[in-house]
Amino acid sequence: MKSLEELKAIRERMQGQVGLRSEDSNNTRVVVGMATCGIASGARPVLTTLVDEVQKRKLNNISVTQTGCIGLCQYEPIVEVMEPGKDKVTYIKMTPEKAIEVLEQHLIRGQIVEKYTLNAENL
Amino acid sequence: MFRSHVLICGGTGCTSSGSQQVAAKLEEEIKRQGLEKEVAVVKTGCHGLCALGPIMIVYPEAVLYSMVKAEDIPEIVEEHLLKGRVVTRLVYQETVSAEGIKSLNDTDFYKKQHRIALRNCGVINPENIEEYIGTGGYEALGKVLTEMTPDEVIQVILDSGLRGRGGAGFPTGLKWRFASGNRGNVQKYVCCNADEGDPGAFMDRSVLEGDPHVVLEAMAIAGYAIGASQGYIYVRAEYPIAVERLKIAIAQAREYGLLGKDIFGSGFDFDIDLRLGAGAFVCGEETALMTSIEGNRGEPRPRPPFPAVKGLFEKPTILNNVETYANIPQIILNGPEWFASMGTEKSKGTKVFALGGKIHNTGLVEIPMGTTLRTIIEEIGGGIPNGKKFKAAQTGGPSGGCIPAEQMDVPIDYDNLIAIGSMMGSGGLIVMDEDTCMVDIAKFFLEFTVDESCGKCTPCRIGTKRLYEMLDKISKGKGTLEDLDKMEELCYHIKENSLCGLGQSAPNPVLSTLRFFRDEYVAHVVEKRCPAGVCKDLLTYQILADKCRGCTLCAKTCPADAITGKVKEPHVIDPAKCLKCGACIEKCRFGAIVKR
Numbered sequence: 001m002k003s004l005e006e007l008k009a010i011r012e013r014m015q016g017q018v019g020l021r022s023e024d025s026n027n028t029r030v031v032v033g034m035a036t037c038g039i040a041s042g043a044r045p046v047l048t049t050l051v052d053e054v055q056k057r058k059l060n061n062i063s064v065t066q067t068g069c070i071g072l073c074q075y076e077p078i079v080e081v082m083e084p085g086k087d088k089v090t091y092i093k094m095t096p097e098k099a100i101e102v103l104e105q106h107l108i109r110g111q112i113v114e115k116y117t118l119n120a121e122n123l
Numbered sequence: 124m125f126r127s128h129v130l131i132c133g134g135t136g137c138t139s140s141g142s143q144q145v146a147a148k149l150e151e152e153i154k155r156q157g158l159e160k161e162v163a164v165v166k167t168g169c170h171g172l173c174a175l176g177p178i179m180i181v182y183p184e185a186v187l188y189s190m191v192k193a194e195d196i197p198e199i200v201e202e203h204l205l206k207g208r209v210v211t212r213l214v215y216q217e218t219v220s221a222e223g224i225k226s227l228n229d230t231d232f233y234k235k236q237h238r239i240a241l242r243n244c245g246v247i248n249p250e251n252i253e254e255y256i257g258t259g260g261y262e263a264l265g266k267v268l269t270e271m272t273p274d275e276v277i278q279v280i281l282d283s284g285l286r287g288r289g290g291a292g293f294p295t296g297l298k299w300r301f302a303s304g305n306r307g308n309v310q311k312y313v314c315c316n317a318d319e320g321d322p323g324a325f326m327d328r329s330v331l332e333g334d335p336h337v338v339l340e341a342m343a344i345a346g347y348a349i350g351a352s353q354g355y356i357y358v359r360a361e362y363p364i365a366v367e368r369l370k371i372a373i374a375q376a377r378e379y380g381l382l383g384k385d386i387f388g389s390g391f392d393f394d395i396d397l398r399l400g401a402g403a404f405v406c407g408e409e410t411a412l413m414t415s416i417e418g419n420r421g422e423p424r425p426r427p428p429f430p431a432v433k434g435l436f437e438k439p440t441i442l443n444n445v446e447t448y449a450n451i452p453q454i455i456l457n458g459p460e461w462f463a464s465m466g467t468e469k470s471k472g473t474k475v476f477a478l479g480g481k482i483h484n485t486g487l488v489e490i491p492m493g494t495t496l497r498t499i500i501e502e503i504g505g506g507i508p509n510g511k512k513f514k515a516a517q518t519g520g521p522s523g524g525c526i527p528a529e530q531m532d533v534p535i536d537y538d539n540l541i542a543i544g545s546m547m548g549s550g551g552l553i554v555m556d557e558d559t560c561m562v563d564i565a566k567f568f569l570e571f572t573v574d575e576s577c578g579k580c581t582p583c584r585i586g587t588k589r590l591y592e593m594l595d596k597i598s599k600g601k602g603t604l605e606d607l608d609k610m611e612e613l614c615y616h617i618k619e620n621s622l623c624g625l626g627q628s629a630p631n632p633v634l635s636t637l638r639f640f641r642d643e644y645v646a647h648v649v650e651k652r653c654p655a656g657v658c659k660d661l662l663t664y665q666i667l668a669d670k671c672r673g674c675t676l677c678a679k680t681c682p683a684d685a686i687t688g689k690v691k692e693p694h695v696i697d698p699a700k701c702l703k704c705g706a707c708i709e710k711c712r713f714g715a716i717v718k719r
Contacts, residue, residue: 001380002388004265007256014257017163020128021182021246034207048161051126063183064126066207 016055020063026084028062028107030054032094033078035069042095043077049096050079053103062107075118081106090118125163127204130180132245134169134332135325135364136486141193142177148193149179152200162204165254168333170245172232173486175215180245186224189215231502232484237465239473240288240326240449241489244333249368252375255336261381263452264340267347268389276348277303280451282459284471289316289407289444290522290548291624292470292537299348301431302439306350312435313345314442316412317358317365320404321520322571324551326475327445329487331358331365334449335372339382339395341448344455346393349441354395357412361402369397404521404575408623409442411577422579423623444549446475466492470536474547478504480554481511493534496526500554511556515639519548521568521575522628524635525561544635546628560657561640562647566594568632576625583626586617590633597644599660600651607644611637652719659703662718668693670715677707677716 001007032038032047050064072078075092079099082088089112091102098116105113114120131137131146146166153162170178175189179199186209188199195213202208211219217230227233238244247254255261267276281296302311315338319327331338342354358366373395376382384392398416405411406421413435415421434440450472454462463471470492476499479485483505490499496516500506507513515525524545526533533539537547555564569591578584593610596602614630621627637644646652653661666677666686671693678686678694685701688694696707696716708716 001261001386004269004387007261007265007387010253010256011259011262014253017125017128018247018254018257020125021130021185032207034205036206039206047126051161052124055124065183068206068208 012058016058016060019060026061028084029080029082030062030064030107031067031080031082032064033068033070033076033080034066037069037073038076038078041076045096046077046079046094046099049099050103053100054107057103057108059107072118091116092118125161127162128165128182129162129204130165130167130170130182130245132168132170132176132178133166133249133364134173134245134329135362136169136173137176137178138364140176140190142191144193145177145179145191145196148196149200152196153204156200156205158200158204165248166250167246168244168249169241169329169487171236171241171487171489172215172484174484175486178245180227184209184224185227187215187218187227188213231505232486232488235494235498235503236489237473237491238489239453240330240446240475241333241487242453243337244329244487247334249333249335250371252336252372252379252381255334259456260336260452261340263455264343264381265387267344267455268387268391273303273306273348273350276344276455279455279459280348283454283462284459284466284469285447285450285454285462286470286537287444288446288450288474288549290519290546292547295443295447298431298441298443299345301429302349302434302441304439309350310353310436310438311349311351312438312440313342313349313351313354314413314416314435314440315342315354315356315358315448316407316409316442316444317356317362318400318407318412319359319362319445319549320402320407320575321522321549321551323477323479323553324520324549325477326487326550328362328365330445330449330475331362332368335365335368336376337452338369338445338448339372339376341443341451342395343382343386343393344451345441345443345448347391349439351441352392352394354393355398355416355435356395357398357400357406357416359402360399366397366399373397403577404571405577405623405625408625410623412442413440422577423625425622446550467534467536469538474535474550476550476552478552478554480517481507481556481559482554483508492536495532495534497531499535499552500531504554507554507556511558513554514557514559515555515561517545517553517555517564517632518551519546519628519631520551521571522546522624522631523548524631525555525564525639527639529639544631544638546631558655558657560598560653560655561636561643562594562598562653563655563657565633565636566591566598569594569629572625572629576629580620580622580626582617582620583622583629586613586621587626587629589613590617590630594633597647598653598658600647600658602644602648604645604648607637607641607648656718662703663698664696664701664703664705664707664716664718666694666696667715667717670713672713672715674712676710676712680706680710682706 077094079091079094179188179191277299285295286292400406411421411423430440475489573587576583673691683702685697
């Protein structure tokens, strides 16, 4: 180790990894439905895309987790975004591409992608 | 990129309850479900809840599974890791509430803890230097080497109020300052005392097993502060996991250039070697430890000269305990004011305690100085099992004393513990309930010191032996009241005349039990009775004729054939033959056998 920059580089590379292990209630939670219905309609690639992108873009205040079936199986894959102090936003019929759009628009810029939400479906 | 990390404890406690098998099964199942690219398995150090091991925590949800068995793994992997449904049945029940799983930090065990020394224990993989760097590791060393002068480093440690965590509580900054003169012209050494020997203490072991790099980093900082280029860690050979992880850590630190020549391009050189101790308790004493590193028989030598003047190989040396070092990088990064804001007036920061004995949550806790014993035992420790009453807590191991129930609300710090006749020691805390005999406890610790006395000075070698003999006499009902006074007198002689800390503190268990539980000693001497029913020679086993149904079970169980009687008639115990093993009491279904 010849310089502080080298140390900093390792730290930044590892932070996304080790940072996963902190419990911070100020984090935005992104939850992917991963019950049988979710997996069958393709939730796995959605989940892995979200995880990869969040880490690649160093979004340290976002944690991506899974959950079970919430009862809306026909709308799977479902992704819920829970920001502290805000209403939950439910995105339906997700694909990896749509997930990236949500990540860029909603999670980074703070604009809800209305066209993919449950509300847009008119239940 | 992993979306989930499963942390499984690889500390000594969880390893002995089977965490290695659980980890192997976990890896196998994760592979079977095709999740090996999504879920990482990380073997960590101790998370503190040893009583509930093996412990497994799943992040990012932070769900803690306790007492995990290999059989449970397929279900956890399929349900939780694949489908995202927490297996509530296997979760640490303290975290389960009607609203779902609550945070670990809200449980009684963790709520009042404040982890500085144990910051990374149970959180990072101790065998991976990059994980340590990922949590800010080696940044303090970088800061010290590039931004601070050695004197500034010492001033920060002085201002923080950090005192030695090994027992005596000497101010760490002062120790460093004493050794700091004549930098660059003399060979000096930095030593780490990892010879944790108190029965029931395992704090240092857990730091070494869970976060070895923090010790290396702090030793390098100390080396820079006093102008030393070589460090030694003296660790017990009985701590194989700790030794192994230290070896890995040193090798990795050298590979990354964090030990060796010209660290961070500052021109500062520092390296560390391990020395293994063979397990003599006296080698935890600083001068004996250094004598042992030099390759000689581990015996203490008189001070002065102090190690800061003439230590290892007769060169200026500083010697700090593992937990002391574990605080240093955080003090450098967060500033001395931050550290000094915790704790009491004269004892700053936090202290790690190893909870053991008659308590629900045996394990490791780190609490701010000034926390009361009541909080530690009743809230964090979860109280005494089986509805028994708290009698006393023993701190400081064979060098400390017993704290009785009346003193439970005393804020724990170095000076308060000394005032009530105990000491901080390295932080073992053994809880005793009403079934514990205080004479027996004093005898237990004295037997330990008699064994471990190195024999170099007479007061300790012969004094502790005589003291033990008097205790033995009392526990057999042959003591006199004069013996109690003589014992006290002998205690003061040993304390004042012994060469090193071992002898000087050896009488503490006797003195403190005499002070707070004199009535128990008197009961042994005058009434020939052991109130707690522990001292065998003072017990008699009897069968209550009105309760005995004559089932013959006790007679069949007795290994000494001391019980006789006919079927369906009350049996009798022959006191001459009885071994007082208690096997009959356990077998009797009618509660007809009593010991008094």
